[in-house]
Amino acid sequence: xxxxxxxxxxxxxxxxxxxxxxxxxxxxxxxxxxxxxxxxxxxxxxxxxxxxxxxxxxxxxxxxxxxxxxxxxxxxxxxxxxxxxxxxxxxxxxxxxxxxxxxxxxxxxxxxxxxxxxxxxxxxxxxxxxxxxxxxxxxxxxxxxxxxxxxxxxxxxxxxxxxxxxxxxxxxxxxxxxx
Amino acid sequence: xxxxxxxxxxxxxxxxxxxxxxxxxxxxxxxxxxxxxxxxxxxxxxxxxxxxxxxxxxxxxxxxxxxxxxxxxxxxxxxxxxxxxxxxxxxxxxxxxxxxxxxxxxxxxxxxxxxxxxxxxxxxxxxxxxxxxxxxxxxxxxxxxxxxxxxxxxxxxxxxxxxxxxxxxxxxxxxxxxxxxxxxxxxxxxxxxxxxxxxxxxxxxxxxxxxxxxxxxxxxxxxxxxxxxxxxxxxxxxxxxxxxxxxxxxxxxxxxxxxxxxxxxxxxxxxxxxxxxxxxxxxxxxxxxxxxxxxxxxxxxxxxxxxxxxxxxxxxxxxxxxxxxxxxxxxxxxxxxxxxxxxxxxxxxxxxxxxxxxxxxxxxxxxxxxxxxxxxxxxxxxxxxxxxxxxxxxxxxxxxxxxxxxxxxxxxxxxxxxxxxxxxxxxxxxxxxxxxxxxxxxxxxxxxxxxxxxxxxxxxxxxxxxxxxxxxxxxxxxxxxxxxxxxxxxxxxxxxxxxxxxxxxxxxxxxxxxxxxxxxxxxxxxxxxxxxxxxxx
Numbered sequence: 001x002x003x004x005x006x007x008x009x010x011x012x013x014x015x016x017x018x019x020x021x022x023x024x025x026x027x028x029x030x031x032x033x034x035x036x037x038x039x040x041x042x043x044x045x046x047x048x049x050x051x052x053x054x055x056x057x058x059x060x061x062x063x064x065x066x067x068x069x070x071x072x073x074x075x076x077x078x079x080x081x082x083x084x085x086x087x088x089x090x091x092x093x094x095x096x097x098x099x100x101x102x103x104x105x106x107x108x109x110x111x112x113x114x115x116x117x118x119x120x121x122x123x124x125x126x127x128x129x130x131x132x133x134x135x136x137x138x139x140x141x142x143x144x145x146x147x148x149x150x151x152x153x154x155x156x157x158x159x160x161x162x163x164x165x166x167x168x169x170x171x172x173x174x175x176x177x178x179x
Numbered sequence: 180x181x182x183x184x185x186x187x188x189x190x191x192x193x194x195x196x197x198x199x200x201x202x203x204x205x206x207x208x209x210x211x212x213x214x215x216x217x218x219x220x221x222x223x224x225x226x227x228x229x230x231x232x233x234x235x236x237x238x239x240x241x242x243x244x245x246x247x248x249x250x251x252x253x254x255x256x257x258x259x260x261x262x263x264x265x266x267x268x269x270x271x272x273x274x275x276x277x278x279x280x281x282x283x284x285x286x287x288x289x290x291x292x293x294x295x296x297x298x299x300x301x302x303x304x305x306x307x308x309x310x311x312x313x314x315x316x317x318x319x320x321x322x323x324x325x326x327x328x329x330x331x332x333x334x335x336x337x338x339x340x341x342x343x344x345x346x347x348x349x350x351x352x353x354x355x356x357x358x359x360x361x362x363x364x365x366x367x368x369x370x371x372x373x374x375x376x377x378x379x380x381x382x383x384x385x386x387x388x389x390x391x392x393x394x395x396x397x398x399x400x401x402x403x404x405x406x407x408x409x410x411x412x413x414x415x416x417x418x419x420x421x422x423x424x425x426x427x428x429x430x431x432x433x434x435x436x437x438x439x440x441x442x443x444x445x446x447x448x449x450x451x452x453x454x455x456x457x458x459x460x461x462x463x464x465x466x467x468x469x470x471x472x473x474x475x476x477x478x479x480x481x482x483x484x485x486x487x488x489x490x491x492x493x494x495x496x497x498x499x500x501x502x503x504x505x506x507x508x509x510x511x512x513x514x515x516x517x518x519x520x521x522x523x524x525x526x527x528x529x530x531x532x533x534x535x536x537x538x539x540x541x542x543x544x545x546x547x548x549x550x551x552x553x554x555x556x557x558x559x560x561x562x563x564x565x566x567x568x569x570x571x572x573x574x575x576x577x578x579x580x581x582x583x584x585x586x587x588x589x590x591x592x593x594x595x596x597x598x599x600x601x602x603x604x605x606x607x608x609x610x611x612x613x614x615x616x617x618x619x620x621x622x623x624x625x626x627x628x629x630x631x632x633x634x635x636x637x638x639x640x641x642x643x644x645x646x647x648x649x650x651x652x653x654x655x656x657x658x659x660x661x662x663x664x665x666x667x668x669x670x671x672x673x674x675x676x677x678x679x680x681x682x683x684x685x686x687x688x689x690x691x692x693x694x695x696x697x698x699x700x701x702x703x704x705x706x707x708x709x710x711x712x713x714x715x716x
């Protein structure tokens with residue numbers, strides 16, 4: 001009897017220790033690092049667009065997503081915007097999702113800025129929260145996220161087509177869609 | 180092959196026992212025949228982990244119950260921690276890109292440091308595993324020993340085997356003529372030294388300060404509570420340490436909480452004057468702050484959040500604003516002129532004042548009613564600049580704000596203006612009706628002079644950390660400042676044996692015993708009681 005009770009105590013203590021270890025390691029590994037890297041799961045976020053609709057990144061699982069961080073005060077962001085719109089239209093059949101995350105500008109400023117530009121993909125309004133989550137400090141920064149929610153590529157700087165391959169938007173989208 | 184652990188006194192001992200639980204006679208032949216002082220660790224009781232055929236559970240238990248393993252774990256953790264202090268860790272570097280930062284700042288060493296994971300030593304999973312292993316060792320080592328020790332000390336009897344007594348480190352052998360009378364005097368002497376007595380015929384046990392033996396186990400409990408409390412930091416909502424930047428006059432949300440904090444005014448006091456420390460000048464800084472809770476429209480950038488004031492406080496260094504477990508500390512500030520709010524006064528063509536347009540430069544409203552006009556803000560450049568002749572904004576900071584106003588008059592006429600207050604420039608873009616039009620004049624402005632940096636802290640585990648620390652200290656104190664002392668007396672006929680044992684301070688024990696024996700009429704001194712000459716204390 002004493003042996004059985006002793007064993008019980010031993011087993012329960014070891015179970016508690018294993019649980020504590022699993023919990024600690026689990027939270028450690030799932031806690032995001034400063035900037036999500038290629039291969040990490042893209043951190044989930046919830047942001048409103050210009051029409052008041054709520055977009056959650058999780059909702060787009062199953063589709064490839066391009067998240068572009070931009071501001072109207074950032075000339076390279078402004079320059080690449082028409083290119084992003086063009087590619088958005090080109091790859092619409094492949095269900096490519098494009099989200100333009102604006103970095104903390106007022107509605108008025110963005111609305112006025114976009115009033116004479118043709119942009120049809122959702123513009124999401126971020127007040128420094130998602131920017132920090134994604135560790136963005138240079139603009140523009142674009143994340144290419146696959147259908148499983150993993151970051152496949154990060155481009156920092158103005159994107160183009162036919163120029164430097166590491167900044168090529170077309171190559172990046174094709175890699176995202178076709179692997 | 181069965182091991183016979185039955186003692187000659189008749190008591191059956193569990194396997195692994197060193198000294199008989201009842202009479203103290205050594206169980207193993209080897210120990211019996213030796214002439215070394217008895218091994219009194221844990222009263223000679225069998226440790227729980229000694230078993231003949233260990234299964235996997237037993238092996239793990241045995242591993243962690245070893246003090247040698249515990250010491251190795253502590254040494255490894257110590258060495259690794261030393262490495263973690265060589266370069267600043269990732270949580271304090273001013274960069275969001277650690278690999279690049281370490282390579283730039285510290286060259287090849289920094290790169291290697293980062294690759295090895297040493298740049299985040301204390302947050303890494305392997306360091307946490309080390310700490311958890313120490314915790315496991317704490318728990319299992321203690322349990323393995325304290326339970327047999329407690330049982331042994333509770334069940335001990337006064338009459339011990341002669342061999343047990345003769346092999347103690349403190350011993351007196353002599354003779355008495357009248358056993359009962361002498362024992363009377365001995366009991367009195369022991370009582371006057373606060374010993375608790377147990378009598379068994381002509382055998383006597385005097386014991387005091389047994390509680391001190393629990394000291395090390397209590398301090399282990401304290402450490403386990405402390406480690407457990409540190410683990411709870413991982414529970415969401417239990418720990419937070421983030422910086423919030425607030426300009427004067429601004430109200431900003433605190434990320435991850437339903438709160439908003441407002442900086443009403445920042446004051447920097449710089450005085451030239453002597454300070455007690457001998458410094459030539461002294462300065463203080465503080466933020467008059469208001470804490471709000473958001474009750475509606477939170478996180479919706481299209482609408483202003485509805486805020487409810489919950490606390491007001493002037494935050495100074497070391498004097499935080501505290502509310503519901505959140506603490507707001509003043510940690511830094513910056514002199515940083517930044518326009519926050521401006522008022523434009525409208526005048527009509529006859530230079531009559533129509534009304535005021537109050538504009539929040541960080542989050543401007545889109546609709547305004549002035550006089551009988553409706554004014555829509557349809558364009559806003561926070562920091563006006565010219566990009567190839569086209570107006571654009573240089574940044575988000577309203578250093579040179581420019582506005583496009585669409586005005587609708589009561590009579591239905593509309594016109595648009597482009598206004599740049601700091602450049603005293605305005606132009607009528609288009610419109611129906613009178614050409615003379617309106618003029619916008621900058622009549623008032625609120626400027627933030629300082630940017631205040633606040634640290635938001637939550638530390639729910641603090642009570643447990645303090646509890647663990649206090650329990651640890653208590654355990655240390657009772658273990659260090661008191662000693663467990665036992666004195667056995669055994670009289671057979673006229674032959675007297677007095678033996679004694681303690682866990683610490685043998686010299687003190689011998690002195691005390693000498694005094695006690697002197698009181699009973701036996702002349703002796705501390706040194707002659709030293710049985711093996713090995714106890715130096």
